[in-house]
Amino acid sequence: KRRKTTGEIRAMKGTGRPIVSLTAYTTPIAKLFDPHVDFLLVGDSVGMVMYGFESSLAVTLDMMIAHGAAVMRGAEKACVIVDMPFATYQESPAQAFRNAARVMVETGCDGVKIEGGPEMAETIRFLTERGIPVLAHIGLTPQSINAFGGYRARGRSQAEADHIMAGARAVEEAGAFAVVIEGTLEPLAQAITEASGIPTIGIGASVHCDGQVLVSDDMLGLFSDFKPRFVKHYARLAPQIAEAAESFAADVRARSFPAPEHTYQPKKDGPAT
Ligand code: KIV
Ligand code: NA
Numbered sequence: 001k002r003r004k005t006t007g008e009i010r011a012m013k014g015t016g017r018p019i020v021s022l023t024a025y026t027t028p029i030a031k032l033f034d035p036h037v038d039f040l041l042v043g044d045s046v047g048m049v050m051y052g053f054e055s056s057l058a059v060t061l062d063m064m065i066a067h068g069a070a071v072m073r074g075a076e077k078a079c080v081i082v083d084m085p086f087a088t089y090q091e092s093p094a095q096a097f098r099n100a101a102r103v104m105v106e107t108g109c110d111g112v113k114i115e116g117g118p119e120m121a122e123t124i125r126f127l128t129e130r131g132i133p134v135l136a137h138i139g140l141t142p143q144s145i146n147a148f149g150g151y152r153a154r155g156r157s158q159a160e161a162d163h164i165m166a167g168a169r170a171v172e173e174a175g176a177f178a179v180v181i182e183g184t185l186e187p188l189a190q191a192i193t194e195a196s197g198i199p200t201i202g203i204g205a206s207v208h209c210d211g212q213v214l215v216s217d218d219m220l221g222l223f224s225d226f227k228p229r230f231v232k233h234y235a236r237l238a239p240q241i242a243e244a245a246e247s248f249a250a251d252v253r254a255r256s257f258p259a260p261e262h263t264y265q266p267k268k269d270g271p272a273t
Contacts, residue, residue, distance in 0.1 A: 004038055004079040006111045006133035010177040012038070012210070013199045019178070019211025021201060022219065025050055025067045029216060030074025039079035041113065041135075041213055042068045044086070044143070049217040056142050059085040061099055068107035080109045081135050086143040089114050093126035100132050113180065115141040117167020121174040128175035136171035139164055139205060140183030151228070153204070155188040168192040168200075180213065181205040183230070204230030 012019050023043040024030040030040055046067050047053035061084075068082040082103050089096035100112045111133030114120055124134045139154045155161040164184060171179050178199040181189050186206035193200040193208050202209030214231065217223035221236035251257035 001076045003075060003077055003110060006079060006081075006135075006177040009039055009079055010198055013197065019199055019201060021211060021213035023213070023216045024071045024074070025216075027070045027074040030071040030078075030080075033216070034075050034078045037078050038211070039081055039110075040071055040075055042071050042080065042082040042109070043113075043215065044083040045215050045217075047085075049215060049223045055145055057086045057145070059083075061085060061088050061102065065103055065106045068103060068109050072108050079111070080107075081111045081113050082107060082109045083113045089123060090116070090120075093123045096123045097127055097130060097132070100127055104132055111135055111177065113137055115143050117163065118170040121170040124171055124174035124176050128177075134171075134174075134176045135178050135180060135201075136167075136174075136176035137180040137182065138167040138171065138184075139181045139189075142182075151183065153183050153185055155185040161185075161188050164188060165192060165195070168196055172196055172198045178211075181209060183228075204228065 009019060019039070020037045021039045021041050022033050022037050023045055024033055024040045025042060025046045033040060042064065044056040044059040044064065046063065047056045047059035053059070064082055064085055068080070072080055084096070084100060084103065088099040096114070103109065103112055112127070113135040114123065115137040117138050120136070124136060127134050140151060142151070145151070155164055165188065168179060176198060178201055179196065180201045180203065181192060183204040186208065189200065189202055189205035190208035193210055199210035201211040201213050203213050215223070218227070218231040219234050221233040222238055222241075224238045227233075248257065
């Protein structure tokens with residue numbers, strides 16, 4: 001079996017078949033999602049959902065490489081895209097290439113994702129022309145949270161909507177194989193999807209995008225510090241896990257675990273082992 005390519009993801013534009021993606025950070029979750037998604041996204045959301053960071057800004061390249069490699073060990077048919085973390089690509093196209101090449105080589109993944117619109121076009125072109133497929137990310141871009149403030153939906157003012165639309169055009173022109181649109185008003189996300197020659201992957205960007213992605217821990221009801229409007233819980237794992245811990249603790253305290261079936265005994269007429 002071989003993994004789906006970024007070219008095949010791009011070619012899904014206009015087929016009417018929605019593109020499905022979930023984030024993954026570990027091998028076992030990658031294995032479980034792999035048969036069901038077109039691509040696995042190793043998001044820098046890993047910092048918030050797995051490390052308890054308050055934002056994605058403190059995530060390092062080494063963390064992304066470790067989680068990217070873990071996901072690759074669980075992926076057989078899905079394309080795997082790894083997020084470039086904050087401050088590893090914004091400085092210059094050369095910096096972006098050096099770091100993205102490390103991610104590609106050390107994980108074996110199929111492409112990288114970078115946040116930004118027109119200001120990232122030169123970098124996207126630099127990477128794609130040198131063999132690194134790029135998934136762009138516009139609208140609400142969490143790595144810019146200090147400059148643009150808050151996780152509010154984007155595109156309410158005409159100026160902001162124009163900037164996001166210009167970003168969509170710029171990243172397509174620069175060679176991105178697809179573009180994530182995050183936290184953006186429905187009419188704008190729809191207009192971008194209609195105007196764009198590459199697939200749009202929405203998260204909080206309405207049903208009109210060419211595909212959808214969710215953060216797995218949100219979707220699984222595992223990360224429950226807060227729930228943005230755009231999240232739907234397809235499972236509620238947090239209470240199940242808490243109940244399992246509670247039951248284990250009660251069993252240990254009651255000496256009802258381990259039971260005889262969990263316990264090693266010496267063989268009847270052999271040496272004690
Ligand atoms: O880091 C992430 O999980 C992402 C998705 C939300 C698109 O960038
Ligand atoms: Na991200």
